[in-house]
């Protein structure tokens with residue numbers, strides 16, 4: 135049989151049979167586990183696999199992993215030199231952000247966008263919990279939305295409480311496989327429940343003590359909303375844990391910088407102190423947003439060796 139991994143707990147996988155839609159509990163044949171030593175998980179949600187039922191058993195064995203069209207990797211929280219595949223074969227990555235309860239910073243949003251760019255995966259930013267915002271906070275979000283749209287990113291403002299833009303949210307997902315990510319408590323599972331109440335995903339109030347989520351979703355899981363429309367709900371993340379990028383490549387992952395790159399005086403310009411740098415000039419001219427440039431510097435200098 136062939137199917138898609140729809141849930142992974144690390145040792146067990148749920149695989150949906152492509153033909154019948156039936157879900158099987160599977161494990162991976164041992165020899166795959168040693169394939170790539172830099173990756174902690176050999177198989178991720180979204181992987182296409184070949185599998186068969188074990189003799190006289192309820193469970194199945196996965197014997198083959200299909201080629202991936204793409205994947206998204208984060209640094210493993212347990213082993214820092216290692217990467218963890220979050221999902222494979224996705225059409226887009228969607229960050230759910232909120233200005234409050236909990237707060238998502240622009241720096242975090244930019245890291246998400248850079249990470250998605252580095253894997254060549256289209257991305258979308260959704261600002262949820264609009265109902266909680268005061269006028270000045272709404273103005274701030276509208277400005278951020280305008281800025282991200284001006285550099286080519288799809289964005290949306292939503293509220294599951296006032297049902298704002300829930301139809302538009304669904305429209306963004308239609309016909310695609312979408313990875314949902316964001317801090318714990320921003321409303322990922324609630325948004326999914328709003329458009330697909332039958333799924334009835336577990337959600338939880340955020341703790342009033344720290345305005346943080348409680349990590350209600352604990353495993354990445356894929357759901358079919360309709361034929362050809364899939365979403366992957368994931369556990370909330372604290373930090374993005376980007377895999378290391380070459381200094382010279384980082385600006386390639388900022389679309390507003392990418393279009394100017396060959397105009398700097400020095401071909402190996404990293405846009406910090408070099409004379410004749412068109413990127414710094416564009417920041418001074420207000421053409422490139424200061425917050426984006428700050429995010430660029432922060433990613434560039436995050437690796438201690440580069441300081």
Ligand SMILES: Nc1nc2c(ncn2[C@@H]2O[C@H](COP(=O)(O)OP(=O)(O)OP(=O)(O)O)[C@@H](O)[C@H]2O)c(=O)[nH]1
Nearest residue numbers: 293294319321322323324337338339349350351370
């Ligand atoms: N005011 C308001 N609350 C919301 C909105 N969307 C979700 N919430 C609430 O935020 C809390 C957290 O929502 P969840 O859907 O569990 O958040 P999550 O992103 O899935 O969190 P994890 O699974 O922990 O990563 C719940 O109490 C939701 O009811 C919204 O638009 N406005």
Ligand SMILES: [Mg+2]
Nearest residue numbers: 322323350351
């Ligand atoms: Mg959740």
Ligand SMILES: [Zn+2]
Nearest residue numbers: 398403405411
């Ligand atoms: Zn430059």
